[in-house]
Amino acid sequence: MPPPSTSSAALSGQPTGTYVGQKVAQIRSELAQLQGVMSQRTNQLQQIRNATTENSQRYHGTVAAVTTRLQLGTTPGNPVLVAQWNQAQAELDRISTDIAAMNSLANEVAADSALAAYLLDATRATYALSGAIDEDHRQLATLEDETNRTVVLVDRVLNELSEDISRQTTYVGNERANLTSLSLSIKNGELYGGSLANRAYRAVSGDASNSPAVVGAGRGPIASADGRQPLVVIRFDRPDPPYQQALYTAIARALERRPQAQFDLVAVTANQGTTGQAAINQNQSRRNAERVLRTLTDMGLPSGRISLSATTSPQVGSNEVHVYVR
Numbered sequence: 001m002p003p004p005s006t007s008s009a010a011l012s013g014q015p016t017g018t019y020v021g022q023k024v025a026q027i028r029s030e031l032a033q034l035q036g037v038m039s040q041r042t043n044q045l046q047q048i049r050n051a052t053t054e055n056s057q058r059y060h061g062t063v064a065a066v067t068t069r070l071q072l073g074t075t076p077g078n079p080v081l082v083a084q085w086n087q088a089q090a091e092l093d094r095i096s097t098d099i100a101a102m103n104s105l106a107n108e109v110a111a112d113s114a115l116a117a118y119l120l121d122a123t124r125a126t127y128a129l130s131g132a133i134d135e136d137h138r139q140l141a142t143l144e145d146e147t148n149r150t151v152v153l154v155d156r157v158l159n160e161l162s163e164d165i166s167r168q169t170t171y172v173g174n175e176r177a178n179l180t181s182l183s184l185s186i187k188n189g190e191l192y193g194g195s196l197a198n199r200a201y202r203a204v205s206g207d208a209s210n211s212p213a214v215v216g217a218g219r220g221p222i223a224s225a226d227g228r229q230p231l232v233v234i235r236f237d238r239p240d241p242p243y244q245q246a247l248y249t250a251i252a253r254a255l256e257r258r259p260q261a262q263f264d265l266v267a268v269t270a271n272q273g274t275t276g277q278a279a280i281n282q283n284q285s286r287r288n289a290e291r292v293l294r295t296l297t298d299m300g301l302p303s304g305r306i307s308l309s310a311t312t313s314p315q316v317g318s319n320e321v322h323v324y325v326r
Helices: 019-072 079-126 134-188 244-257 275-298
Strands: 213-215 232-235 263-270 306-313 320-325
Touching: 019 079, 019 134, 079 134, 134 275, 232 244, 244 275, 244 320, 263 275, 275 306, 275 320
Parallel strands: 213 232, 263 306
Antiparallel strands: 232 320, 263 320
């Protein structure tokens, strides 16, 4: 936004020697001060915008380097990527600092807006004062026009600040969620994508496959007691099954179809062995479900949209975690 222009006619005038002329001179002086302040405010806003642009460019450059490395393939917990992630976090913090500066500037401009409105009211009220000559009213008319333009300028700056603050706050919130998901990708050495909290809210044309994603070998998935088919079946038939990518893909597709969907995590315990072994299996199965829950929250899915329960089944050969959509 260019700095406000001032009218030399509005901010200059010959003294008339009347009381009204003195009021005109006082308002003219205060308006000139306000316009000078607004010129500084617009310059300050532009400086903040430039800083935000530079910080955003550095942030996206760092994130792009991390995602490229993950896409090409890397080791879990690569320290180079961890250092780059920390750098990206620092750049995002700088953008948060820019937002704080915008908020501070918005408070100052709000005070300027109140002053501009006061000057406009004072200018119009001066018309009613007695003892004025024609020159006083001519200068008042010119001053009123210039004050009106200043009011419009102040309101425009305030609106732009409000839009910038709202946009940047949403942006930083989304990117913090994406960084959390990216940290999980670095930890596991594979790229998942953006945070599940930021999935595009759009309908998918056509029907997606109803087949569940199954992680682990063996028989096909079983339905729940109420006949529901699981979205994802994770079989913990080995110490560390690689379920994250399949889980992320299935949940992301479900959210694209139903943005407000909620999910049930069911720890399914193999009903086998002695009573003591069954108790051990149940505890392990619950821990598996809690592990999947932590993975989903790390991917950006709000914990309030996930419920956790447990059951036993003679149809499973090893502990499983089933994910259902509701």
